[in-house]
Amino acid sequence: MKNAHKNQTDRASEPGKAQNPVDGLGRLLDADMRAVNALILKRMDSDVPLIPQLATYLIAAGGKRIRPLLTLAATQIYNGDMPRAHGLASCVEFIHTATLLHDDVVDESLERRGQETANLVFGNQASVLVGDFLFARAFQLMTADGSLDVLRILSNASAVIAEGEVMQLSLANNIETSLEQYLEVITAKTAALFAAACEIGPIIAGAGPEAARAMAAYGLNMGIAFQIADDALDYMAAREKLGKTVGDDFREGKMTAPVIYALQDSDAEERIFWERCMARREQSEADLQTAQALFEKYDSITRAMTLARIYGDRAAEALAGAPAGALRDCLHNLIDYTINREY
Amino acid sequence: MKNAHKNQTDRASEPGKAQNPVDGLGRLLDADMRAVNALILKRMDSDVPLIPQLATYLIAAGGKRIRPLLTLAATQIYNGDMPRAHGLASCVEFIHTATLLHDDVVDESLERRGQETANLVFGNQASVLVGDFLFARAFQLMTADGSLDVLRILSNASAVIAEGEVMQLSLANNIETSLEQYLEVITAKTAALFAAACEIGPIIAGAGPEAARAMAAYGLNMGIAFQIADDALDYMAAREKLGKTVGDDFREGKMTAPVIYALQDSDAEERIFWERCMARREQSEADLQTAQALFEKYDSITRAMTLARIYGDRAAEALAGAPAGALRDCLHNLIDYTINREY
Numbered sequence: 001m002k003n004a005h006k007n008q009t010d011r012a013s014e015p016g017k018a019q020n021p022v023d024g025l026g027r028l029l030d031a032d033m034r035a036v037n038a039l040i041l042k043r044m045d046s047d048v049p050l051i052p053q054l055a056t057y058l059i060a061a062g063g064k065r066i067r068p069l070l071t072l073a074a075t076q077i078y079n080g081d082m083p084r085a086h087g088l089a090s091c092v093e094f095i096h097t098a099t100l101l102h103d104d105v106v107d108e109s110l111e112r113r114g115q116e117t118a119n120l121v122f123g124n125q126a127s128v129l130v131g132d133f134l135f136a137r138a139f140q141l142m143t144a145d146g147s148l149d150v151l152r153i154l155s156n157a158s159a160v161i162a163e164g165e166v167m168q169l170s171l172a173n174n175i176e177t178s179l180e181q182y183l184e185v186i187t188a189k190t191a192a193l194f195a196a197a198c199e200i201g202p203i204i205a206g207a208g209p210e211a212a213r214a215m216a217a218y219g220l221n222m223g224i225a226f227q228i229a230d231d232a233l234d235y236m237a238a239r240e241k242l243g244k245t246v247g248d249d250f251r252e253g254k255m256t257a258p259v260i261y262a263l264q265d266s267d268a269e270e271r272i273f274w275e276r277c278m279a280r281r282e283q284s285e286a287d288l289q290t291a292q293a294l295f296e297k298y299d300s301i302t303r304a305m306t307l308a309r310i311y312g313d314r315a316a317e318a319l320a321g322a323p324a325g326a327l328r329d330c331l332h333n334l335i336d337y338t339i340n341r342e343y
Numbered sequence: 344m345k346n347a348h349k350n351q352t353d354r355a356s357e358p359g360k361a362q363n364p365v366d367g368l369g370r371l372l373d374a375d376m377r378a379v380n381a382l383i384l385k386r387m388d389s390d391v392p393l394i395p396q397l398a399t400y401l402i403a404a405g406g407k408r409i410r411p412l413l414t415l416a417a418t419q420i421y422n423g424d425m426p427r428a429h430g431l432a433s434c435v436e437f438i439h440t441a442t443l444l445h446d447d448v449v450d451e452s453l454e455r456r457g458q459e460t461a462n463l464v465f466g467n468q469a470s471v472l473v474g475d476f477l478f479a480r481a482f483q484l485m486t487a488d489g490s491l492d493v494l495r496i497l498s499n500a501s502a503v504i505a506e507g508e509v510m511q512l513s514l515a516n517n518i519e520t521s522l523e524q525y526l527e528v529i530t531a532k533t534a535a536l537f538a539a540a541c542e543i544g545p546i547i548a549g550a551g552p553e554a555a556r557a558m559a560a561y562g563l564n565m566g567i568a569f570q571i572a573d574d575a576l577d578y579m580a581a582r583e584k585l586g587k588t589v590g591d592d593f594r595e596g597k598m599t600a601p602v603i604y605a606l607q608d609s610d611a612e613e614r615i616f617w618e619r620c621m622a623r624r625e626q627s628e629a630d631l632q633t634a635q636a637l638f639e640k641y642d643s644i645t646r647a648m649t650l651a652r653i654y655g656d657r658a659a660e661a662l663a664g665a666p667a668g669a670l671r672d673c674l675h676n677l678i679d680y681t682i683n684r685e686y
Contacts, residue, residue, distance in 0.1 A: 047506070050512070131475075133506060155479055162479055163389055167391045
């Protein structure tokens, strides 16, 4: 186990390669992740060809598969049954994929994971319906697994995610959005599934309620940190080097941490600027730069990253009770990576 | 019990009131349906106001609540636990409502149940997300009920519905669609939930696998008959008197039974007409009348209704083994009503 950890450090020193504990976890759980990927492909099959076509398009495009990895790690760390974890990790990824498909329809997104979104290629209609299929398929598979605890955790998470998305929609373009409301939205739409993905590990392993609570708290707080960092990264110029666009949230008028911090101490003229750009979405080319200058003035990005770190610390605290070893080290490194990644 | 049945006949003779066994069932199960309606309102509540707003808009608009009624009747007829049936009947209605919300987004519908669609009033985004919420909420409630059999039946039905909707989307505007493909689509998108709504009754009642199979077959075949009749009704002028539009499916280029029958024996010129109207959707005002003249020529509507009756007979056959009484009589009358209704 020590070796796996060493490998990870070695790889981190490869030129141009940032230390990536997702890869580290992936190496520790390599055979398991391959089993999960095989299951995902097998279980999204259907006699209706458009379903595997669209699902493969999105799922094969990759993504970090961080949620199923968390389920695997949280099962393995408590010596749980890994074949069961494979099945339930694939359910977690199906629920995530279903929400991505619907998100992209709702946001009218054009790009995801460096390629055109499914809604752009296959149409909104197919994205809505294949999302529904993946969601239903996840519940079929959980039912076949037979744990009412797992069903409870993942059906609760699914309802909370939908509530978070609706709340985000209700608050979009509303410059009165408070930091508390923002945290409520991201806790629901992002952190709830991270928490659920982690919590089912100790459940599968029969590790008792304290372990389940600890892993849920780890996932929840890391999920919040992850989303705050994600929202800050959306404004960071370094993204462009990675082929990503800067300021997507700005153009959509999404009220995220940097904007909320900039608004807290804004003067009347700045408020008019935010009102025009975020609420009425009347934007010219130069506005994104103005926004970034205001972030500089009010230290918005730094404050957002500090907030992310507070939740990261809580995640680390929750993790401290888990059995020590390479897996826990990887899960710990994942917190920092989540906050400090560049994309 | 005899009285309830008599009441129904009395009411049927009210002037301008067609005999309606949905009302008949509703009277037999009046207290139960009120309990279900109260549960529906209670359980679609959320701290995010847009969710109950939108859900109430659609659910309060009415509809016949035929699916939860079927669950209640199929439980009661086998002397099952009615409070459990109330909860699961509300889950069935939530799944149905979620599919309606997503359907209307996919079809870009403007009107449902005599009022503007939710997507028109609240936007596509809210309709997609509140649909997701209702679907997740249904699974939360089923999990709380705790029957893995019920979860299996309703998660299977949900996946099959989504597959049917995707298949319908794949076949839309394709004049090569066969009657077999059409039947496959409607069995999945409509009949599967009728079947599931009925099947969970004997499951709740612990009435054994034969009763479950019989009620599932009743629901499935009635669901197929219902949809064939629905698709024929879409072209019937009598609708207009009821404030409904005629030819919605025609304008969308949906390949339903009447069109498929008209195409089977069509000559070259007629084929060009259908190709233009259904596949390319290039339509002028007079085209709907031409379509209806072709239905007349090829007896399309009559043939569709005959097909509906074949499935109706199968439903009646499946029902024959259920305990005799006023409930079974109502369920039997429901088959004819499903086929002969005027709206």
